[in-house]
Amino acid sequence: MPESRRTKELPASLLTDPEMIDACLIRDFARVFRLVKVRAGIFPSMIARQCELTPSRVGEVIAGRRQLLHMDVIERIADGLRIPGHMLGLARREWETPVALAVAGREPPDLVQPSAGLRALAALPGVEVDGILALAAGTKPSPSTLRALRSSIEDYWRRDDEHGGETLRPAVVGQLRYVEGLLTGQRPTPIQNGLYGIAAELARLTAWTYFDGRQYQQARAYFSEALQLAREIDDHPFMANVLACMSLQATYQDKPADALALVSAAQDKARAASRATPRVRAMLAMREAFAHAILGDRKATHTAISEAHSQFEHICEGDPDPPWVTYFDEPKLIVDTGIAHGRLGEVAIAEPMIADALAREDPANQRGRAFHAFWLAQTQLQRGKLDQACHTAIEALVPAAAVSSERVTGHLREFYEQLAPYREAPAAVAFEARLRATLSPQGQRTPSSIRT
Template structure:
């Protein structure tokens, strides 16, 4: 984009405006473009020219009829409009000022600010972290660097299960920017491939935190970025993992046909890989079962469940499982089988499986315990066990309150809606009171049309 080389920097007052910061963080380009017009005099036609977009496309974005999700487009926007990379969750851009000069430019003298007034935000947390990480990116990574990064990812997984991903996300995105800064085509292939793999997992994990927060557009953008990074090193099993995540998200968006297409693509990637272990194949078969169940295809669901169990039985000690699939253990296989039956409405099959897995599950996995308890309550309600269902759902409230997961809260509220025909029954009244006390409504209502 030749013109961007000569583009002036955006006004500091706009870059430090809380509304602009929030719009960039959410990648809400309709707001970003409106703010650019209002505060920097950059009109849609100029945006189109600088970012190599068509004027009609920019107009559709401003009108709210189109979203911009592809990473290459987001990078063109950052470069064409001179929006610092950290504001859009990107690595530092080539055109950004060196750190020393940027620090001077961001630190106006004290005399500019009248006594008793706060200075304009000169070093926002994101900017500060980005600067530190960019400095660190100048170091030469070693095998121990890769080991440390992988250890931190595994810690993120654990903390995500225990506390939810909302508070982890800034750290994960910051580390993603750091790793992207380390990528260098001149490095030895093993080091470069390791860095690409870590960046792909950090992007996938970021997407997962957005999915768990039910912010689906942002999740899809990061999942797509994870696919791009994994494709750079032909990591077919990991691409299958990302596509499986996207398939699960599609079931939440009431797009079962998309869910099936995505998991089919995931299985194609697994078949293309020599490293697709029985555990990976079992996990993918179970995701296929979820998609068929969302479509209401009973026969295909049962076949996919059977395939998942056949694959799982082939697991042997010492299999070269990737770290990211270690979570798919026997309790997870059992509970997912129960959930697949539950999605079909086969509550008599689902209830004992979910109950058994809940007893065996990791007590530290707060989100898993809450999620599975709600599913158990749903199957009990389907079987006419109203009092027991309300008791089980009440037990889900404590772990749900301990973890930041809009997805779990959504399930609890959906269960509450399912109690509507029995809302006057004492058990239902007691559950509703506990739900309001523990998880107060946040000004939003669950669309009843959405399926789990």
């Protein structure tokens, strides 16, 4: 093999290690390759190039999905990694004899014609990639690493509110898998726990993007993954948060019993945690109110609403609220209270509360503004305020058009269907005209094609 394609020699400590000797003896190349990577710093791409294999083939071997049995392949591995022949049951290899003692020297490298196999290796990763991989593997997560990752999560949530999460999902999943890869190493406990917390939040964010897209099965899978990651560090408040998210999803799936069971489990987790703040407890109580409202249990709904407001009154400026609950501010408490009353049919109570909260909502939260505007329009319509309802719905089209969210589309369709008895009224005609202009400037789509 040309000198320019040779990796560094395996350390003597590895070649004499009983585990390496045993792996070579039985030709367990998955174990051999893992030991070579960990103990000698020779990465799979380097193994592939030196042994004239493809990176995918090496990856399959390491993953246990493929075995290497052909003698010519085993010889290439021995020569490429400089594993003495006897360790693999082979004859002594030519390179094992020092050059100075060889009977006949090799041809100069510039006279050797590359074989077809070597020419095919030109497409494999080069030395520069190996160096980058080595650098990445040597990176040790630090407190600044955790701060950077948390900052990116905050940015993801902000962009999710403004534009929807569908286009963010590939980046979020990629970062989730990256952080999970870091968890395989041995780290100081604060760093390791921080990585678990970040991975759990990334899994929850991924689940949320699927939930917002009404892809409920995928959402549930990622919510479950978030629960498992949080359980590793006994983060009971975060587990409560994930269960509360799953409860909210159950309300959208018209599964109120499931919603109530999930939020009850969330509250159990919060009670078991000494660091569950009043804001966390208030948010959970409001999710419980949603579940009771869908079940039509008026008394239980009002009790849960009272508990939410009572807990919210105990919030202090210095409370150690986790970042994931800071969204639950006073406007959010008020609008959720209005929605809970609206679900019970108490629209006279619901309308002013939703209107007040909507007036104070952050303009950047496009999805939230669209949700709550359509809720307000529905309550106004139920109160017989047709003109006002249509005006509110027209204003809701602006943030609705700015965000990609199947849940927003669902609320829009609900209002459109409730408007059916009033189709000929001037206010309804105006709303439909604006709806057509918003969804289909060229008139190619009609309101009936809105996806649910």
